[in-house]
Amino acid sequence: MTATTPLALIVDDAxxxxxxxxxxxxxxxxxxxxxxxxxxxxERALAAPPNLFLVDVNMPQMDGLSFLRAARAEPALAAIPAIIVTSERAAGDVEGSFAAGANLFLSKPVRPEVLARFASVLAGVPLHGASA
Structure with a gap:
């Protein structure tokens, strides 16, 4: 892979x-x-902005929604697509994720092909087998 290959930042404590x-x-x-x-x-995103964030909600030190709100407040990170991937299913979790700046909300467990397709589209990776 080259430096022009899209970079994803996975944010999860597990x-x-x-x-x-x-x-x-x-x-x-x-x-x-x-x-x-x-x-x-x-810290990592500010040092080298990725093309995609893949974020869990519950984490120590700074949870995923707080991270997204902070990232959206930074001009260099504000437009980077973000996918929330979480086991949280309480009332308001989806709405709270979108309000924090998520572009997509997925519940764990996520099938690999579903995650790969959504992540590819949001990060700008050409889909294999797609016609122009």
Whole structure:
């Protein structure tokens, strides 16, 4: 993969979830970086803005929605597409995610092909087999 290959930043405190998402996105043709919480993600994104955020909600230090609100307040990060991928299903979680700046809300577990397709579209990766 080259430096022009879209970069996704996975933000999740669970190593197994980050690994699953990394494998899925790399197979979809993306470069991947990881962060264990929103604070680490904000620092990484400000240093090298990605093409896509893949964000969990519940994390220590800074949760996913706080991260998205902070990212949306930064001019360099404001327009980067963001997918919330969470096991949260309480009333208001979807609306709260969109209000924080998410472009898409997916509930865990997410099938790899579904995640790969949505992430590819949002990050600007050409879909395999798509006609022009």
């Amino acid at each position: 190593a197994t979830i980050r690994s699953f998402h990394r494998d899925t996105l790399e197979k979809a043709g993306m470069r991947v970086e990881e962060a264990m919480n929103g604070l680490e993600a904000l």
